[in-house]
Amino acid sequence: MAREVGVIAQAYLAEIRAMRCVLCTVLGQVQETVTQAHHLRAPAGGSQKSSDFLAIPLCRCCHKGKLGIHGDRTLLRLARCDEFALLALTIQARYRQHGA
């Protein structure tokens, strides 16, 4: 059972990596680097990685770049949103993709 969940999670992450960067979309900028999966951190600040189903698509710049989410987070401030808003946008984009 646990293995099955792992397989589904891997497939889900592959789909996330095939999406456009949500932060670039909010900022209305052209995405210039490949999409990576960023896992939302637990609100309590725990160091444990969250569920793969709480991953969002971010390009390398928005993810691990100097201004990115693991950097000084300037891009998040510019977009006036937080990681949870980006998760909501990710779910919204996927819902639209699947044709409502």
Ligand SMILES: [Zn+2]
């Ligand atoms: Zn981006």
Ligand SMILES: [Zn+2]
């Ligand atoms: Zn990350």
